Amino acid sequence: MPPVETEEHVDLSTVLVAWTDYLRRDTPLLLVRTADRARRLLMEAAGVSDGEPVGLPANCRRAHSEAVKRSSGTPCFLDLLPDLSIDPETPGLSDMRVVWATPLAGSAADEIDGHVLFVDYSETLPAPAHGKHIDAAATMWSLHLEEEGRLASEGALISFQDATLYSKVSELITPEDLPDLSKAMTQYRRLAGPDGIAARQFAHLQESRIGMEAGAGLPMKPLAGAGGLPRGLAVQIPAEADVATFISYARNENVVVEWLPEIQPMFYVGYQVTQDRERTFQTAANLARWIVSPIGPDFDDDQIVHSVLGILKAAEYTGIRWYTDRERAAWYGNLMLEWYGPAHDAYRPAFLDISPEGTFLAGI
Numbered sequence: 001m002p003p004v005e006t007e008e009h010v011d012l013s014t015v016l017v018a019w020t021d022y023l024r025r026d027t028p029l030l031l032v033r034t035a036d037r038a039r040r041l042l043m044e045a046a047g048v049s050d051g052e053p054v055g056l057p058a059n060c061r062r063a064h065s066e067a068v069k070r071s072s073g074t075p076c077f078l079d080l081l082p083d084l085s086i087d088p089e090t091p092g093l094s095d096m097r098v099v100w101a102t103p104l105a106g107s108a109a110d111e112i113d114g115h116v117l118f119v120d121y122s123e124t125l126p127a128p129a130h131g132k133h134i135d136a137a138a139t140m141w142s143l144h145l146e147e148e149g150r151l152a153s154e155g156a157l158i159s160f161q162d163a164t165l166y167s168k169v170s171e172l173i174t175p176e177d178l179p180d181l182s183k184a185m186t187q188y189r190r191l192a193g194p195d196g197i198a199a200r201q202f203a204h205l206q207e208s209r210i211g212m213e214a215g216a217g218l219p220m221k222p223l224a225g226a227g228g229l230p231r232g233l234a235v236q237i238p239a240e241a242d243v244a245t246f247i248s249y250a251r252n253e254n255v256v257v258e259w260l261p262e263i264q265p266m267f268y269v270g271y272q273v274t275q276d277r278e279r280t281f282q283t284a285a286n287l288a289r290w291i292v293s294p295i296g297p298d299f300d301d302d303q304i305v306h307s308v309l310g311i312l313k314a315a316e317y318t319g320i321r322w323y324t325d326r327e328r329a330a331w332y333g334n335l336m337l338e339w340y341g342p343a344h345d346a347y348r349p350a351f352l353d354i355s356p357e358g359t360f361l362a363g364i
Contacts (some may be wrong), residue, residue, distance in 0.1 A: 003009075010185045012178065018185060019157060023131040028166045030158045033098055033179050035122040036067055038156040040217060041177075042118055042138055043071035045099050045168035045282045051349035054083065055115070057086065057097035058270045058283045059260075064100060064120065065267060073098070074277055077270035080283045082236075085110040087283075090273040094108060101136075104260065105292050106228030107221040123264075124228030125191065127198055131224040138169075139160040145183040155179035155187070173205050191229075198229055205302060208233055211308040215320035216315045217329070232294040233313055240350040241318040243288050249317050250291075256309030256350045258292040260324060319350030330362035 016029050023029070032038040048054060054073040056064055058080055065075040076096060084094075084104055093099075099115040106124040109117075110132050114159045119134075122142040133139070143155030156179070160166035191198045212220060212233055214354035221234035238245050250257045251301055266284050293307045315321040322329035336346040342358055352360040 003092075015181050015185050015188070015354075018188045018192070019126070020026060022128060022198075023126060023159060025133070025158045027161050028163075030166070030169060030173060030177055031158070031181075031184060032156040032158060032173065033177050034154055035120075035140065036063055037066070037160050038140045039067040039118075039120070040071055040246050041169050041172055042165070043068065043073060043098065043141070044172060046116055046137075048073040048098055050352050051097045052098070053092065053094060055086070055096040055210060056267075057083070057100070057102050057265050058101070058266055058280065059191045059287055060267050061264065062267065064102070067271065073265050076270070077267060077273065077280075079276075080286050080287070081175060082286045084286065086112055090279075099121050100125055100223045102264075103227065103287075104221060104264075104290060105234045106226050106230035107234055108225030109136060109139075109227055111135070111310040116165075119227060122156070122233060123227035125187075125198075127202075127226060127229040130202070130226050133225060133227060135161060137165050141228060143179065143187050153179050153183075153292075155184050160163055165315075167192060197297045199293065201229055202293050204297065204299050205230055205233065208293070208304050208307045210302065212293070212311065213324075215308055216312040217325045218311065218315055218320065219324060232292040233307070234290060234292050235331060237289045237291065238320050238323050239353065240323075241315075241320045246318050246320075247291065249314035250310040251309035253313050256294055257310060258294060260287050260290040260292070261357075263292070266355060316347055319348050321347060323351060326362040330360040333360040 006133045014033065024330045029249060051074045053076045054068045056075050057075045068075045076092060077092040078093060087100065097116055099112050099119050100120055101109045102120045103109045105255045106127065118140040119136045122140065125144060138158055138160050140156055140158045143157060145155040146153060148286060153325040167327055174242050190196060202303045209223060219236040237243055247257060247259055266287065270280060293311060295307055329351055333347055333349045334343055337359060340346055349360050355361055
């Protein structure tokens, strides 16, 4: 949180009421000093002990794994499907009572039936409810009250959908567990309201998404159901394109593209402790096909255009433009053939069949 004038006198109930109003969730909240302490409180309240297996996404951060171990649990790394949801066929998942989810860039979490589900949005700021949220036992966010790298009192917020769990955590929490309430209230005021950071960020995300759908037409994480404040658009590189080539083309347009294995790669222990190495490698391949186009709440029109431009051009060069609108891709590919002839080097869809006449067929 950048230096701002904080409020001198606030009490806990006032801060909790403010954040409850902001989140638009009819669930009890608790404030905690750090995200790490919030994780440990949740696992203690859930009764994790004696080496109990706890599910973590294969690309979890070390802090998540360490929190499980300090709670006397055993971290177990879960395979991820191409859309980065937890693979329900992961070996051993049925034996796990507690599972953590860490959705990409604040996107919606997925249901995991038959488990106590904790959703961790500590990489993003809290966001007001955008659509229906899943029935997780608890959802947590970091408030990012301190400068990067200073996490002793970063602040964390926990929303509970499990009333029993809320009661147990309330009994465990102590006055020393509270963050700086003045900073927590200031962060609320920065985020909330029609001109706050959250409203501006979602408006710019929506503008960029419309442009990305119209111009590039690639698979994306939806904004509906986003549980955290997304820092950008999460875009999937389809199987028909080589990942390294696509990213190189996008970055050569002088735009920033965050590649998921660079910002949240496979956790190294996941390679060492795996029941199915082939599945582990497939999870790594699935992670490698996701990128984030960063968006900021203070972007101007030119920056919003450029957040789309690099990915659009890479999609054109690699032949996967309008991957989610194959009729349009076929029309455009055939138009290029009509204009420039069969020897042209313009757009050629890489995911459509070609008719005997050499034109592209949609709907395959």
